[in-house]
Structures are given as C-alpha cells and as structure tokens.
Amino acid sequence: MLSIRKIFSKSRSLEDGIFFGAVEKILGFSPKNIDFYKKAFTHRSSNILDExxxxxxxxxxxxxxxxxLSAVIAAHLFNxxxxxxxxxxxxxxxKIVSREHLNELGKDLNLVQLVESKVPVQHFGDNIHGNIFEALVGAIYLDxxxxxxxxxxxxxxxxxxxDIARLEGKVISYKSLVIEWCQKEKRQFHYDIFEDNGINGERLFGVKLSIDEKVIAKARASSKKKAEEKASQRAYFAFQEKIDKK
Amino acid sequence: MLSIRKIFSKSRSLEDGIFFGAVEKILGFSPKNIDFYKKAFTHRSSNILDExxxxxxxxxxxxxxxxxLSAVIAAHLFNxxxxxxxxxxxxxxxKIVSREHLNELGKDLNLVQLVESKVPVQHFGDNIHGNIFEALVGAIYLDxxxxxxxxxxxxxxxxxxxDIARLEGKVISYKSLVIEWCQKEKRQFHYDIFEDNGINGERLFGVKLSIDEKVIAKARASSKKKAEEKASQRAYFAFQEKIDKK
Incomplete structure (x- = not known):
C-alpha cells in the first residue's frame, strides 16, 4: 500500500494539506496542533528526530x-x-482494550494509510493497527x-x-437471536449475500438482512459469516433502540 | 484507633457534618456529592447496600x-x-503507583481514621491505606x-x-549531595536533631539543616535518618529553584 504521505513527498505543503484533511476526516474535528498527529503516524524506522x-x-x-483509553473505559464500565x-x-x-480488539479498530479506520515509515507497513504485522490507534488517542489528549x-x-x-452482553459471553451469535425472534413473531426473514471488492482490491462480502421483505440492516466483512453476524447485530440494536424509545 | 464515624454513630447529622469537614480538609475543597466519599471510606465488612x-x-x-491515577501520572511523565x-x-x-508508595501516601493523609468498617482497620494490613487512597481519587473523579x-x-x-531523579535511582541520598556540595563550596553545615511527639502520641524526630548558620530546611519523620534525608531533599530543591530562577 502506498502511503498518502509518500505520494506527495515532493511537495511539502501539498502533502501537509492532504495529511491534515485525512486526519480531520478520521477525527471528525480539526486538529489544533498537527505536529502531535504527525508524530502519532510516524514509525521508528523513519529515524526522524524532533526539534x-x-x-x-x-x-x-x-x-x-x-x-x-484505560481510564475512559474504566469510567464507562463503572457507570x-x-x-x-x-x-x-x-x-x-x-477484553475491550485487548490487542486484537484495538487492531480491529485501527484497521477499520484504515490508519496505516497515513503512516510514515521506511519499511512497508505490511511488514509490521497486525499490531501496527492497534499501536497507531493508541498513539492517535494520545495525540488527541495532548492536542x-x-x-x-x-x-x-x-x-x-x-x-x-x-457491547457488554457480548463481552460477557451472554450473546454468542446475533444471527441466532434474530432467527429466534423471527420464528417466535412469525416473521419472514432472509440474508442476501453478495461479493464485493474493497478499496484496496481485497475480497469482501456484503449482506442485506430483510425482515418481511424490508431491508433492516446491511454489513460488509471479510467472510460471509462475519458479514451476517454484523448485519444481525445491527438489526438487533436497531430493534432495541425502538423498544427503548417506546 | 477509633474511627471518627464511629464516635458519633448515635447522631447521624452530627456524624455527617464531621465526616464532611474531615473530607474537606483532606481534599482541600468542598465535596459536591458527599455520597461518593462515603463509599470511598466504606470497607466491605460493613455489609451496607446502596439504594x-x-x-x-x-x-x-x-x-x-x-x-x-495511571492516566494522570502517564501524562505527567510524558511531559x-x-x-x-x-x-x-x-x-x-x-514505581510511582506501586503498592508501597500508595500505602505511604494514604498513611500520610491518615485516611483510615475515616473508614467505616466492622473489623478494626489494623487487621487489614498496610494495603488498606493505598486502597482507600485510590478509592478517594475515584470519588473525586465522579464528584x-x-x-x-x-x-x-x-x-x-x-x-x-x-522525584524523578530519585525514582531513576540516580540520587541515592540527598544528605550526601548536600554534604558534597558544602565541602566543595567550603560552607559550614550542621543538622540539629530534636525529638517531637506527633498528633497521635507517636514518636517523631525533627531536623533543622543549617548552612553557614542559616536554617535552610526543616523536616519531621519517624526516624532520625528519614528526617535528615527529608530536610536535605528540601534544601536540595530549594537550591535548584534558586538556580533555575537565575
């Protein structure tokens, strides 16, 4: 994967502008001091020194x-x-701040696209995703x-x-919850599966879950099973929200 | 030790008022919601249930x-x-948030005097001091x-x-630093030691450190050696501040 920061390495200000925009998009707000974020996306292999x-x-x-992360999650769970x-x-x-979970988070945000590194990021293994995510949280705190x-x-x-129920191991499969509910309520349901190519040409599966011929939830993931589960979970939460609002 | 909360157990409002005042004194500010602090000073042996x-x-x-604590100390060290x-x-x-260190902190604040417990606090061992200190920090966060x-x-x-230098193990003894400095600078110094009784009748030692007949620092501790070290450290930091201001 070619890094955004690499493509524009010839034009410093253009590169900076693109980096700023990309960070802004991930954060959902404008950074005050972009230097913190530059640091958060710089791998040690770059051998850069600060001032x-x-x-x-x-x-x-x-x-x-x-x-x-630990403090915020602690306070959330406490409440x-x-x-x-x-x-x-x-x-x-x-469980929430597990390596595996943080890697998934970082991957979903596609943080590696912004990494400045002398070594291709693919070489770092999966942990780079979670590490960059943590560094990003640190940069936000400082900024x-x-x-x-x-x-x-x-x-x-x-x-x-x-999802506390899931983390507790109480909910094993959202798909089975959906099926159970539909059978009990005598509703028709089906999962439509289609193949889809992601941004980087990776193979993805899309799923549409319909109940009584109405699309309730959509999801995309790297396997059919994962996509079905994701869509089921979304449907489950959508229903829960409706029930809560009643 | 008789707990303040026990002494006044017959008069609820008087007890509450005294507890509020004691917490206020420890915190250095007025609590907004005293219930958080009541919880922070309640041991499980009390078997009390909340609402x-x-x-x-x-x-x-x-x-x-x-x-x-971990988050705040992390940010401090980072900077x-x-x-x-x-x-x-x-x-x-x-090192900073070690059990031993937190126990020392809690002990110095004499937090156990406020603990509500069915079992005499002496039975809990040293960790009660650090545990209550952590709970107090949690209560402040919520409040x-x-x-x-x-x-x-x-x-x-x-x-x-x-004291980062000390934690790094670079400074073993502040007293030896002070002596070294005085010898190099050809200054006269002496430590005056006197015995002193603390609030609860415990035996304490006081030390006055004078350099060129001027009292530079005072300290009190449970042993002569500790008191000398404390006074030396204070003198060391007082000098450092002077140097920094130059």
Missing part, C-alpha cells in the same frame, strides 16, 4: 494513549455496570485535552464496539 | 481511581521526561471530573512525592 533531538515516532504517544465488582470491571476492560479525548473514544470505540 | 441494592464499599471506586521511551515511562509509572482529579493528584502525589 529537541529526540526520536520522533509514535511509541511514547502509544503509552499515553493506552493510559487514556454502565453498577453491579459489577472490581474483578468484573478489570476483566471487561481488558485537545481529556474531555475531547473521551468523546473520541466514545464515538470510535464505545458506541460502535463495546 | 440500588448493590454492595456499598470502596472496591469499585478503587478500580476507577487506579485508572485515573516531564521527553527523552524517556515507552519502556522507561512504563517503568517509572509503576468533580477529570481536571479536578488531576489537580488533586498533582497536589498530593506528584509535587510532594514524585
């Missing part, structure tokens, strides 16, 4: 971002699960403070990914 | 406070030591938000206890 002569890469920001004791809260938090950082974590981590 | 029927004790708050890499920052943080919580951690942890 103080210190290595300019994301590793220190990763440490900071990890601490902020969300009043019955959970200290052991439960600790276990749930480590905009705790409350902004917390808001970002809510928008990008907690709302789309933190 | 939701959940156990009312400090254990969940301890989890939250630990997360906030304070720009040359430290991720490994260094992680190591330094774990007043992150920035307030950060300020409290600066005032009670970072300013009085976090």
């Amino acid at each position: 103080g002569g210190n290595p300019m890469n994301y590793e220190r920001l990763e440490f900071l971002g990890d601490a902020m 969300e699960v009043p019955t959970g004791d200290e052991g439960y809260l600790t276990k749930m938090r480590s 905009k403070g705790y409350d902004f950082c917390k808001e970002f974590i809510y928008k990008k981590v907690i709302v789309p990914y933190v | 939701g029927g959940n156990p009312m004790n400090y254990e969940r708050l301890e989890f939250l406070g630990d997360a906030m 304070e030591v720009p040359t430290g890499d991720e490994g260094y920052l992680t190591k330094m943080r774990s 007043k938000g992150y920035d307030f919580c950060k300020e409290f951690i600066y005032k009670k942890v970072i300013v009085p206890y976090v």
